[in-house]
Amino acid sequence: MSVSDGTDWPTSALDAAATAFAALTCEPAPLVLDCAAFGLDTGLPQQEVPLPALREWLLRHPRAYAARDEVWRELIRRARLDGPHWVVAAVGMAMPALRQYAGRLCEGYNGDPADVDAEILTGFLTALRDRADLTKPAPYASLCKAAWRAGRDLRLRQQEYVPVEDIEHVTSGPRTPKVPYGHPDLLVRRAVTLGILDPEDEQAYIxxxxxxxxxxxxxxxxxxxxxxxxxxxxxxxxxIAEALTDGLLTGGASPETVAQLRLQAGQRGRRRAGRAAARREAAAQVPVTAAA
Incomplete structure:
Protein backbone atom coordinates (compact mmCIF):
# COMPACT_ATOMS: atom_id res chain seq x y z
CA MET A 1 0.00 0.00 0.00
CA SER A 2 1.22 3.52 -0.73
CA VAL A 3 -0.03 6.90 0.36
CA SER A 4 0.57 8.10 -3.19
CA ASP A 5 -1.26 5.32 -5.08
CA GLY A 6 -3.67 7.74 -6.70
CA THR A 7 -6.52 7.33 -4.21
CA ASP A 8 -8.15 10.39 -2.68
CA TRP A 9 -6.54 11.49 0.55
CA PRO A 10 -9.00 11.46 3.49
CA THR A 11 -10.35 14.81 4.63
CA SER A 12 -10.61 13.70 8.27
CA ALA A 13 -7.37 14.07 10.24
CA LEU A 14 -7.89 10.71 11.95
CA ASP A 15 -8.68 8.97 8.67
CA ALA A 16 -5.55 10.48 7.13
CA ALA A 17 -3.44 9.33 10.07
CA ALA A 18 -4.91 5.82 9.81
CA THR A 19 -4.10 5.72 6.09
CA ALA A 20 -0.53 6.83 6.74
CA PHE A 21 -0.15 4.22 9.49
CA ALA A 22 -1.41 1.48 7.18
CA ALA A 23 1.11 2.51 4.52
CA LEU A 24 3.91 2.58 7.08
CA THR A 25 3.16 -0.86 8.50
CA CYS A 26 2.19 -2.89 5.44
CA GLU A 27 4.16 -5.77 3.97
CA PRO A 28 6.81 -6.44 2.88
CA ALA A 29 8.62 -4.22 5.42
CA PRO A 30 6.25 -3.20 8.21
CA LEU A 31 7.53 -1.04 11.04
CA VAL A 32 8.29 -3.24 14.06
CA LEU A 33 9.26 -3.06 17.72
CA ASP A 34 11.64 -5.55 19.30
CA CYS A 35 9.55 -6.68 22.25
CA ALA A 36 12.35 -8.91 23.54
CA ALA A 37 13.96 -5.70 24.82
CA PHE A 38 11.08 -5.24 27.26
CA GLY A 39 11.71 -8.46 29.18
CA LEU A 40 9.81 -11.66 29.88
CA ASP A 41 7.87 -10.26 32.83
CA THR A 42 5.81 -8.01 30.54
CA GLY A 43 4.20 -11.01 28.85
CA LEU A 44 4.95 -9.57 25.42
CA PRO A 45 6.14 -11.85 22.60
CA GLN A 46 9.93 -12.03 22.85
CA GLN A 47 10.59 -11.08 19.25
CA GLU A 48 10.19 -8.30 16.73
CA VAL A 49 6.49 -7.60 16.32
CA PRO A 50 4.91 -5.51 13.51
CA LEU A 51 3.06 -2.56 14.98
CA PRO A 52 -0.45 -3.61 13.84
CA ALA A 53 0.04 -7.01 15.51
CA LEU A 54 1.40 -5.31 18.62
CA ARG A 55 -1.62 -3.02 18.73
CA GLU A 56 -3.91 -6.05 18.53
CA TRP A 57 -1.97 -7.77 21.31
CA LEU A 58 -2.42 -4.75 23.59
CA LEU A 59 -6.14 -4.61 22.80
CA ARG A 60 -6.49 -8.29 23.68
CA HIS A 61 -4.63 -7.78 26.96
CA PRO A 62 -6.23 -4.66 28.50
CA ARG A 63 -4.79 -5.43 31.96
CA ALA A 64 -1.20 -5.82 30.76
CA TYR A 65 -0.30 -2.48 32.33
CA ALA A 66 3.47 -3.07 32.54
CA ALA A 67 3.61 -4.11 28.89
CA ARG A 68 1.56 -1.10 27.79
CA ASP A 69 3.78 1.29 29.73
CA GLU A 70 6.99 -0.20 28.28
CA VAL A 71 5.66 -0.13 24.72
CA TRP A 72 4.39 3.44 24.98
CA ARG A 73 7.53 4.79 26.61
CA GLU A 74 9.47 3.41 23.68
CA LEU A 75 6.99 4.77 21.14
CA ILE A 76 7.09 8.23 22.71
CA ARG A 77 10.90 8.23 22.83
CA ARG A 78 11.10 7.26 19.18
CA ALA A 79 8.47 9.81 18.15
CA ARG A 80 10.53 12.53 19.85
CA LEU A 81 13.94 11.46 18.63
CA ASP A 82 13.71 9.25 15.54
CA GLY A 83 11.65 11.09 12.98
CA PRO A 84 8.11 11.67 11.65
CA HIS A 85 7.44 8.03 10.77
CA TRP A 86 7.45 7.19 14.49
CA VAL A 87 5.00 10.04 15.13
CA VAL A 88 2.67 8.42 12.59
CA ALA A 89 3.33 5.06 14.27
CA ALA A 90 2.34 6.40 17.70
CA VAL A 91 -0.88 7.92 16.34
CA GLY A 92 -1.74 4.68 14.57
CA MET A 93 -1.14 2.65 17.72
CA ALA A 94 -3.60 4.88 19.58
CA MET A 95 -6.15 5.01 16.76
CA PRO A 96 -8.79 2.73 18.38
CA ALA A 97 -9.00 5.03 21.40
CA LEU A 98 -8.90 8.21 19.30
CA ARG A 99 -11.75 7.01 17.10
CA GLN A 100 -13.76 6.09 20.18
CA TYR A 101 -13.34 9.58 21.58
CA ALA A 102 -14.32 11.14 18.26
CA GLY A 103 -17.48 9.06 18.10
CA ARG A 104 -18.56 10.04 21.61
CA LEU A 105 -17.79 13.73 21.17
CA CYS A 106 -19.61 13.94 17.84
CA GLU A 107 -22.88 12.72 19.36
CA GLY A 108 -25.29 15.65 19.09
CA TYR A 109 -22.60 17.86 17.58
CA ASN A 110 -23.93 20.30 14.97
CA GLY A 111 -20.54 21.22 13.51
CA ASP A 112 -18.25 19.37 11.15
CA PRO A 113 -17.07 16.06 12.68
CA ALA A 114 -13.75 16.59 10.91
CA ASP A 115 -13.13 19.51 13.27
CA VAL A 116 -13.50 17.21 16.27
CA ASP A 117 -11.10 14.73 14.66
CA ALA A 118 -8.56 17.48 14.08
CA GLU A 119 -8.75 18.75 17.67
CA ILE A 120 -8.38 15.24 19.09
CA LEU A 121 -5.34 14.60 16.93
CA THR A 122 -3.82 17.98 17.81
CA GLY A 123 -4.22 17.30 21.52
CA PHE A 124 -2.63 13.89 21.16
CA LEU A 125 0.32 15.20 19.13
CA THR A 126 0.96 18.05 21.56
CA ALA A 127 1.18 15.61 24.46
CA LEU A 128 3.26 13.21 22.39
CA ARG A 129 5.77 15.91 21.49
CA ASP A 130 6.11 17.66 24.85
CA ARG A 131 3.62 16.93 27.59
CA ALA A 132 3.82 13.21 28.39
CA ASP A 133 6.34 12.63 31.19
CA LEU A 134 8.17 9.34 30.72
CA THR A 135 9.19 9.23 34.38
CA LYS A 136 5.56 8.86 35.44
CA PRO A 137 3.36 5.76 35.11
CA ALA A 138 0.75 5.29 32.40
CA PRO A 139 2.17 7.56 29.66
CA TYR A 140 -0.43 6.26 27.22
CA ALA A 141 -3.22 7.37 29.54
CA SER A 142 -1.79 10.89 29.63
CA LEU A 143 -1.75 11.00 25.81
CA CYS A 144 -5.35 9.82 25.63
CA LYS A 145 -6.45 12.30 28.28
CA ALA A 146 -4.88 15.15 26.31
CA ALA A 147 -6.64 14.01 23.13
CA TRP A 148 -10.02 13.76 24.87
CA ARG A 149 -9.69 17.16 26.51
CA ALA A 150 -8.83 18.84 23.22
CA GLY A 151 -11.95 17.43 21.56
CA ARG A 152 -14.09 18.21 24.59
CA ASP A 153 -12.85 21.79 24.67
CA LEU A 154 -13.99 22.24 21.07
CA ARG A 155 -17.47 21.09 22.06
CA LEU A 156 -17.51 23.49 24.99
CA ARG A 157 -16.48 26.40 22.77
CA GLN A 158 -19.50 25.72 20.58
CA GLN A 159 -21.88 26.33 23.47
CA GLU A 160 -23.58 29.67 24.08
CA TYR A 161 -21.53 32.46 25.59
CA VAL A 162 -21.91 32.85 29.34
CA PRO A 163 -22.60 36.45 30.45
CA VAL A 164 -20.16 37.89 32.97
CA GLU A 165 -20.44 40.67 35.50
CA ASP A 166 -19.98 44.21 34.23
CA ILE A 167 -16.35 45.21 34.75
CA GLU A 168 -16.59 48.89 33.88
CA HIS A 169 -16.35 49.72 37.59
CA VAL A 170 -12.80 48.35 37.78
CA THR A 171 -10.30 51.16 38.24
CA SER A 172 -8.33 51.78 35.07
CA GLY A 173 -4.95 53.35 34.57
CA PRO A 174 -1.35 52.20 34.66
CA ARG A 175 0.19 50.53 37.68
CA THR A 176 3.91 50.16 38.22
CA PRO A 177 4.89 46.50 38.49
CA LYS A 178 7.69 45.21 40.67
CA VAL A 179 10.95 44.17 39.12
CA PRO A 180 11.11 41.78 37.32
CA TYR A 181 7.44 42.32 36.56
CA GLY A 182 6.40 38.77 37.46
CA HIS A 183 7.17 37.26 34.04
CA PRO A 184 8.95 33.90 34.38
CA ASP A 185 11.27 34.56 31.42
CA LEU A 186 12.49 37.74 33.12
CA LEU A 187 13.07 35.88 36.35
CA VAL A 188 15.21 33.36 34.47
CA ARG A 189 17.12 36.15 32.68
CA ARG A 190 17.84 37.83 36.02
CA ALA A 191 18.97 34.48 37.43
CA VAL A 192 21.45 34.21 34.56
CA THR A 193 22.67 37.78 35.10
CA LEU A 194 23.31 37.08 38.76
CA GLY A 195 25.06 33.78 38.08
CA ILE A 196 22.37 31.63 39.68
CA LEU A 197 21.69 29.92 36.35
CA ASP A 198 24.50 29.23 33.86
CA PRO A 199 24.00 30.79 30.40
CA GLU A 200 24.34 27.43 28.63
CA ASP A 201 21.44 26.09 30.70
CA GLU A 202 19.09 29.03 30.17
CA GLN A 203 17.30 27.82 27.04
CA ALA A 204 17.00 24.25 28.29
CA TYR A 205 15.52 25.50 31.56
CA ILE A 206 13.03 27.74 29.74
CA ILE A 240 16.19 29.63 42.00
CA ALA A 241 13.87 28.74 44.90
CA GLU A 242 16.54 29.87 47.37
CA ALA A 243 17.09 33.09 45.43
CA LEU A 244 13.36 33.82 45.41
CA THR A 245 13.19 33.21 49.16
CA ASP A 246 16.07 35.63 49.68
CA GLY A 247 14.47 38.24 47.42
CA LEU A 248 17.36 38.25 44.96
CA LEU A 249 15.14 37.84 41.89
CA THR A 250 12.51 40.38 42.88
CA GLY A 251 14.68 43.04 44.43
CA GLY A 252 18.25 44.29 44.56
CA ALA A 253 21.37 42.29 45.37
CA SER A 254 24.44 43.66 47.12
CA PRO A 255 27.80 43.71 45.28
CA GLU A 256 29.10 41.13 47.74
CA THR A 257 26.20 38.77 47.00
CA VAL A 258 26.64 39.19 43.25
CA ALA A 259 30.36 38.46 43.56
CA GLN A 260 29.66 35.31 45.60
CA LEU A 261 27.07 34.06 43.11
CA ARG A 262 29.43 34.61 40.19
CA LEU A 263 32.21 32.82 42.05
CA GLN A 264 29.92 29.82 42.50
CA ALA A 265 28.98 29.97 38.82
CA GLY A 266 32.65 29.92 37.87
CA GLN A 267 33.22 26.87 40.06
CA ARG A 268 30.31 25.07 38.39
CA GLY A 269 31.70 25.93 34.98
CA ARG A 270 35.14 24.55 35.84
CA ARG A 271 33.66 21.33 37.21
CA ARG A 272 31.54 20.91 34.10
CA ALA A 273 34.53 21.57 31.83
CA GLY A 274 36.56 19.03 33.78
CA ARG A 275 33.89 16.35 33.42
CA ALA A 276 33.58 17.06 29.70
CA ALA A 277 37.36 16.77 29.26
CA ALA A 278 37.36 13.46 31.14
CA ARG A 279 34.61 12.10 28.88
CA ARG A 280 36.52 13.14 25.77
CA GLU A 281 39.70 11.53 27.07
CA ALA A 282 37.87 8.31 27.92
CA ALA A 283 36.27 8.23 24.46
CA ALA A 284 39.64 8.80 22.78
CA GLN A 285 41.16 5.86 24.66
CA VAL A 286 38.50 3.34 23.66
CA PRO A 287 39.87 2.58 20.15
CA VAL A 288 43.39 2.21 21.57
CA THR A 289 42.22 -0.28 24.19
CA ALA A 290 40.21 -2.23 21.64
CA ALA A 291 43.15 -2.31 19.26
CA ALA A 292 45.46 -3.56 22.01
Missing part, protein backbone atom coordinates in the same frame (compact mmCIF):
# COMPACT_ATOMS: atom_id res chain seq x y z
CA UNK A 207 12.04 24.96 27.33
CA UNK A 208 11.55 22.25 29.95
CA UNK A 209 10.36 24.13 33.01
CA UNK A 210 8.45 27.04 31.45
CA UNK A 211 7.61 25.73 27.99
CA UNK A 212 6.90 22.20 29.25
CA UNK A 213 8.80 20.77 26.30
CA UNK A 214 9.87 17.14 26.25
CA UNK A 215 13.27 16.67 27.84
CA UNK A 216 14.55 13.90 25.55
CA UNK A 217 15.23 15.96 22.38
CA UNK A 218 16.70 18.79 24.45
CA UNK A 219 19.12 16.45 26.20
CA UNK A 220 20.10 14.90 22.87
CA UNK A 221 20.79 18.34 21.35
CA UNK A 222 22.93 19.25 24.38
CA UNK A 223 24.89 16.02 24.13
CA UNK A 224 23.99 14.84 27.65
CA UNK A 225 21.85 12.01 28.98
CA UNK A 226 18.26 12.64 30.00
CA UNK A 227 19.09 11.76 33.60
CA UNK A 228 22.03 14.19 33.64
CA UNK A 229 19.91 17.05 32.30
CA UNK A 230 17.08 16.23 34.70
CA UNK A 231 19.50 16.37 37.66
CA UNK A 232 20.99 19.63 36.38
CA UNK A 233 17.55 21.25 36.10
CA UNK A 234 16.62 20.00 39.55
CA UNK A 235 19.69 21.69 41.03
CA UNK A 236 18.75 24.89 39.20
CA UNK A 237 15.25 24.65 40.70
CA UNK A 238 16.82 24.61 44.15
CA UNK A 239 19.05 27.61 43.49
Missing amino acids: DVRLGRRAIEPIAAAAGVSVDALRMRLSRIDGR
